[in-house]
């Protein structure tokens with residue numbers, strides 16, 4: 001199937017290079033995902049090596065889905081049929097650990113070889129939101145060939161399990177999170193015998209590995225790519241160091257140049273960008289990348305297609321025409337219920353889902369099919385109540401919402417929240433009520449959610465200190481500056497502070 005447009009010479013050279021290890025570095029809109037999809041097909045159909053696959057990986061689920069869609073549009077659905085695949089790095093980790101378990105190389109508690117892998121522990125028995133210096137948490141480790149657990153100091157805030165008994169019971173039930181998978185894989189890679197088993201597996205199953213957004217890789221990912229290269233896989237790394245955003249997952253953009261150097265990658269820069277249709281945007285993109293400051297004009301929410309901010313809270317505090325796609329992390333069942341309420345509103349307004357809606361349903365123990373079939377009329381009544389806008393209306397809407405969730409089948413005890421918890425939820429409902437009266441709303445999302453996407457006009461909402469950084473110049477080594485760079489380069493026509 002022909003491409004919808006002709007690739008440039010730079011893009012074609014990058015996609016079709018015969019070098020075993022290729023490193024493609026490209027600016028926003030220069031076609032990284034386009035090239036990744038092209039190269040996927042080139043290696044997938046060129047290597048007549050039945051049984052050995054071409055595998056494409058990326059980090060976020062949304063980016064992986066985009067990669068898959070582009071491949072299917074370009075090469076047809078067969079291109080990703082077995083044994084070939086496009087998946088997240090996290091699912092490749094799971095596949096490798098599964099191999100170690102089914103071959104008996106490692107033993108999981110209870111003898112499990114098929115695991116249920118959660119994103120986070122939240123909602124599971126014994127799970128708490130743990131803050132640094134709050135004591136110990138359990139992590140998975142290897143003792144000989146057995147997966148077991150050990151206590152460690154809490155260094156990063158997040159959901160975890162502090163007690164040995166709860167943690168090991170989950171493991172013995174075949175339940176874990178991606179963090180346990182990463183810990184086991186990391187421990188396996190640090191042992192020569194187990195590393196060899198993984199190298200053999202990669203060599204026997206895979207011919208070509210294509211990594212999109214490689215600057216989001218953490219040390220484990222980089223080690224795996226290194227192992228893949230050493231095991232004879234053709235490896236392609238594609239990315240932009242200015243767009244590394246996954247610090248929370250341990251991204252270490254500095255490791256990529258070391259990897260590229262140590263394995264003799266052929267570097268192929270792709271410079272021409274297709275995103276920027278105006279002089280204003282071309283100027284902004286070039287100046288920011290050169291570390292120079294730019295003047296971004298002020299505008300109003302009414303004149304942009306989307307509003308981006310570093311945090312969800314900043315979006316809710318902005319113009320009432322901005323309807324954010326989430327409230328952020330869901331900490332309790334009432335918050336989960338409010339996300340489902342928001343989900344109904346954003347689905348109607350924008351034909352897209354609220355961020356964290358699936359997690360909210362899981363936390364409430366609700367079946368997505370039931371919520372879809374029966375939730376709408378229940379949530380409509382709650383929305384009708386909050387539209388009155390009074391504090392009393394918000395309080396009674398919360399009770400109404402809790403009853404609705406019970407009726408939809410939530411097995412959870414939906415209680416009134418202690419302390420200022422209830423007030424916080426009323427404030428959320430009030431913010432949502434303000435949006436319901438608007439004739440037109442503009443979607444709002446965090447910069448992380450906007451990565452890899454583009455709109456004609458983009459509104460950016462930042463703190464005064466961040467606006468100063470944009471005026472004086474950004475640096476690639478600062479995670480905060482990189483996020484600002486990603487936000488400002490999402491627009492094809494214009495960007496405004498809102």
Ligand SMILES: Nc1ncnc2c1ncn2[C@@H]1O[C@H](COP(=O)(O)OP(=O)(O)OP(=O)(O)O)[C@@H](O)[C@H]1O
Pocket residue numbers: 005006007008011026027028029030031032033034035240243274275451452453
């Ligand atoms: N050779 C080309 N001719 C015309 N349009 C192109 C070409 N290559 C890519 N594009 C278009 O440019 C846009 C950006 O491409 P793509 O999303 O692949 O870039 P990207 O580098 O992954 O962007 P980002 O860095 O923002 O994630 C897309 O709309 C794509 O269809």
